[in-house]
Amino acid sequence: MDISAVMNTIGKQARAAARELAVASSEAKAGALNAAADAIWEKREAILAANAKDLDYGSEKGLSPAMMDRLMLDETRIQGIVDGVRAVAAQPDPVGEVIEAWTQPTGLHIQRVRTPIGVIGVIYESRPNVTADAGALCLKSGNAVILRGGSESFHSATAIHACLMEGLKAHGLPEHAIQLVPTRDRAAVTAMLQAVEYIDVIIPRGGKGLVGLVQKEARVPVFAHLEGICHVYVDGAADLEKARRVLLNAKTRRTGICGSAECLLVDRAFYDKHGDILVRDLIDAGVEVRGDAAIAKTRGTVAAKADDYGHEFLDMIIAAKVVDGVDEAIAHIRNYGSNHTDAILTEDDAVANRFFHQLDSAILMRNASTQFADGGEFGMGAEIGIATGKLHARGPVGAVQLTSFKYLVTGDGTIRS
């Protein structure tokens, strides 16, 4: 297969589809998504059969149990995919929304109106549900999308994509609105990262390997979704019970999501007052605590190595360190964090304000679990992920964050003096 030629064709088709989609009606887009959801449910056996092929391939490749779990579909997970697509269908259409409107002294009436971005490239790894989630969010926001799933989920993604195509067809939307790259060849990723002519923004969803490739090769703008190296800082003025509750939730509710806590920073003042109770809670919950010298005194902990700080475990493991107050916590997070989500536990407003002011993570939390880092929990609907960059999209990226805007200006023969 001539990857370059294939990717050029896909790019041109996406551009043409984007022009049609930009002016597609809200009804057609929602209708197509509901029809796609119907098709996914009806074709669930074919999707599961495709997924079985991927699982075989994954076993042969020797994927880790965690990777195999991400790859695996069953009827419950397919129901989740269907519900997700329907939820996006039911959201309001962001395109055409008047974001602001005002009148100037000249008499000009100015509106800022939401528009699609154009063509979005999504590069992801093994989770087959991203095919449906990303396809649905891009369609909702009037963008054409080029999806490039991981080689492990190739058959599952292809089967789900076929259902999305049915939805598009049933409602007269361009078939190239949602395209899936039809090859496992890694060269297709490089081609996407360089396709400035055809792709307006790339959303990479994946681990270190993908992030590194993107940083090295991307010419197309990127909404970076880096790792979630989330910190929980327990201040000397924290409430003990809130701290215990929030920390356990932040680490253990689900360990595989990007909002799970990966590092505990405890103020020495808290430690002096309450001892190692937080560390013991974690150990009792089955968490491996990799601590600095002070923390490693507690039975059952492990001495932390240097690279345990700034590490995304996505597992029942946490790095831990005693710090001298909020400023050392801030310095640690600046050094080791990934600008995703970081939390402070404190009853002291001044300390909380300092944490909020001095840090620049996409999401900062006070007395709340980092596991709330989620578009749905923010009331923003379904999301494609949490953006850790600073341009355009930041934090939860849902349909609204996948839009741009234009100014519509109306006069009455108005001229500039």
Add this chain to the structure above:
Amino acid sequence: MDISAVMNTIGKQARAAARELAVASSEAKAGALNAAADAIWEKREAILAANAKDLDYGSEKGLSPAMMDRLMLDETRIQGIVDGVRAVAAQPDPVGEVIEAWTQPTGLHIQRVRTPIGVIGVIYESRPNVTADAGALCLKSGNAVILRGGSESFHSATAIHACLMEGLKAHGLPEHAIQLVPTRDRAAVTAMLQAVEYIDVIIPRGGKGLVGLVQKEARVPVFAHLEGICHVYVDGAADLEKARRVLLNAKTRRTGICGSAECLLVDRAFYDKHGDILVRDLIDAGVEVRGDAAIAKTRGTVAAKADDYGHEFLDMIIAAKVVDGVDEAIAHIRNYGSNHTDAILTEDDAVANRFFHQLDSAILMRNASTQFADGGEFGMGAEIGIATGKLHARGPVGAVQLTSFKYLVTGDGTIRS
């Protein structure tokens, strides 16, 4: 000079300054800008002397009269620069503004708060005032800036930059908040375009050569400010007097700005009804009209060549063409426009809506002059230019558009179920 080493040092200094600036007080920033304005006025003789050196260099290089005019400073223009810096000082500080705030059913209180982007690179050409304008807007928005002016304006930019530094110093702000690249070597531009580690966004202000270089070499995200190939479409349902007034203003008020009209599209229905009056108006005003076959029948016009369409003249020249209705106008603008500003003259709401809906320029106007494409005229304050890209900033780019945001989330020991 080792350009790579110099640019690395500048980049590191900018990052350090950005961290300080992000938490600088509104008072310090405004104070520094007012002090800089004072210094520019006090040092005006030194600035004019520096400008004289640049003008000598420009003559030697054989710059065009238009280029020499852009380069030239006099006391009036320096007063304009001073007023511009003071106006930015007087604007509200965007940093820290609560853009949105809401409470979720979980009890979480969420705020979306404006933050600086970080480090901005501005690459521009001969206008010395950009040094002050861009420096002021970046400082206002809490960003460190690396300025790279054109080689022609090197001495003027250096003299103005020295005044900005005085302002920073007088108010205790980091001296590296506003840095000017201290070399005319073109390699510095390439280094900036690739400095992903040190620069968060590049704003290129210049002609085709710069735009081409940026498109070819940029690894850092770019707020593109392409040419303003602005179209005026006069529909069959246009009011004759409004059309005459707006068209003349759009073309002739100032020809050298990006919002000046470069192409007239006249609906055949208008032409049949009113004849060539618009073309005669333009000729009477001293405009060279380069028309298609229909328009070139008018005495005094010139036959258009193919490349007159889609050309930014920035002069008393306009391309002109008769089209069959709004759809042909839309197709022409999609083909030849630069997504900057395009206008329709019509009294027909349906036709105007079609123009607004089908086109995707940053600014679309109805019955108003394209010369209003300006941050001040939009009520948005001083601007660095009109962005023609679709990500983050679009249309007038002022201090607000140079910001990002973060989410501040407050709970009360709140955990996710």
